[in-house]
Amino acid sequence: MTLKSKLPQLGTTIFSQMSQLAVEQQAINLSQGFPDFAASPVLISALADYSAQGLNQYAPMPGIAALGEQIAALIQRCYGRSVGAQQEVTVTSGATEALFVAISTIVSPGDEVIIFDPAYDSYAPAIQLNGGTAVHIALTAPDYRVDWQQVAAAITARTKLIIVNSPHNPTGMVFSRHDWLALQQLVLVHNLYCISDEVYEHMVFDGAPQLSANNFAELAQRSFIVSSFGKTFHVTGWKLGYCVAPATLTVEFRKIHQYVTFSSFTPAQYAIADMLKLHSGQVQGLAAFYQQKRDSFTTLLANSRFTLLPCQGTYFQLADYSAISDLDDVAFCRWLTIEHKVAAIPLSVFYQTAPQSRIIRFCFAKQHSTLQAAAEALCQL
Known part of the structure; x- marks a missing residue:
């Protein structure tokens, strides 16, 4: 064979x-990209405690309620946006799963997806597996800024989705408010969707504002926003992330998520929920x-x-x-x-x-x- x-x-x-x-x-x-130093002892202790309590079986498919509520509270604190924990937040087995499921939710055969090179290597294969075509726009040294006129020129009748990543791996570039507004305008004018890969969202330097698709209401209504607890809490091996999207998009996202991983690392969800509630200073x-x-x-x-x-x-x-x-x-x-x-x-x-x-x-x-x-x-x- x-x-x-x-x-x-x-x-x-x-x-x-x-x-x-x-x-x-x-x-x-x-x-x-992984730390070689230990995670918070408080987090590790919480994981052990919840595991010892017997919380080692399947979590609810969208994630445990306590973690969903803390994610919603985190988004409110960081970006001033109110999201429904039960209807708009889905816990995933890492950000890469969330990206794959979001791409699978949106992309159908024949669709085009704009991505920016240098790009995280999971984007293009997921697009290809769903029958889409990745349209690559190259960013150049030294600052790797996006030319939004070039993006507009790349949009065709087949364009369905734009994938953005800020702060950007691998270049360290961070979107300005102008970048987010330009993206929002293109998404609205051309009736597109957006996946915003924000796994490094809390790592913005030199006093620059921490901005997100969450800050821009009309963009957020057409976006899947993906984040990572592995990056935030120095536990990349736990493979725990989440996706925030409007309720109608989340329904479709969960249809696929339930057949990819169904649910994610249960005791870690409880431990992370505690960290967000009781030790939010680590994020800040x-x-x-x-x-x-x-x-x-x-x-x-x-x-x-x-x-x-x-x-x-x-x-x-x-x-x-x-x-x-x-x-x-x-x-x-x-x-x-x-x-x-x-x-x-x-x-x-x-x-x-x-x-x-x-x-x-x-x-x-x-x-x-x-x-x-x-x-x-x-x-x-």
């Missing part, structure tokens, strides 16, 4: 490849926490031959290595991992058609000692 692949052009993700190479080479892993302090790490990392690399690009949010730092090597970015990352024991991610893998540049991505969601050790090696290049 010969199975015809639905994704013949894809293999193992670059994140898995580089993390595996880092393990093999005993290299410092600044490639895959996340921007300052990661800004300090960004600033520390950039200071440590000040004497290196890398040129660091602007980072307005997330926990990623782009670096141009043109002064160091003529290798392409994939080869450079392998060389860096094998020869200098620091793993990074090549930027070209986030593009459909990669630009002629030599830029890689470092993750600075690490202990200071990790960043310091990595910087020592990088400054020797």
Whole structure:
């Protein structure tokens, strides 16, 4: 028997490849986006307590009521928007599941979906699996701003959806109010839907406002807004996220969600609900926490031959290595991992058609000692 692949052009993700190479080479892993420090002891204790209480069976399909209520309260605090916890909030097994289900809810064969490169690598495969076509608009260094006139020109009669990501992985770009208003205008004028990937929403630096599709009422009414507790509480392995959408869209979203994962990690839902209710300061302090790490990392690399690009949010730092090597970015990352024991991610893998540049991505969601050790090696290049 010969199975015809639905994704013949894809293999193992670059994140898995580089993390595996880092393990093999005993290299410092600044490639895959996960912290190497512990989550809050309060959160870990709550997880153990709820598990010990026997809350280890299926949660309700949309998520436990207590967590839905705390998500609604968080959105009210951060963005001043009132959402219905029962009708408009769905807890998912990570943000990637939420993105897949939202894309599956909207996209039908023949539809076009606008995405911005460099783009998170789950978008295009989900679009393809649902019979759609990803229309790639490339953002360019150094600031990776969106040209909304270019976006307008890319919209056709077949365009169904725009996917945005702010704060943006991998570039660290953050939408301004002008960007959100321009997006809202295009969505309304052309009768489109929006998926707003906001998994780094609480990591906005330098005193800039924390803006979201939640802030723009008409956009929010046509949007699936996706967030991640794994990013917010340093527990990426828990795979717990959520999607906020108007009730009519949520009904359709849940029809698919119930046959993808049905429900998500039960004791973790209770633990996260407690954190949001009793320890919300951790969320409020996340921007300052990661800004300090960004600033520390950039200071440590000040004497290196890398040129660091602007980072307005997330926990990623782009670096141009043109002064160091003529290798392409994939080869450079392998060389860096094998020869200098620091793993990074090549930027070209986030593009459909990669630009002629030599830029890689470092993750600075690490202990200071990790960043310091990595910087020592990088400054020797």
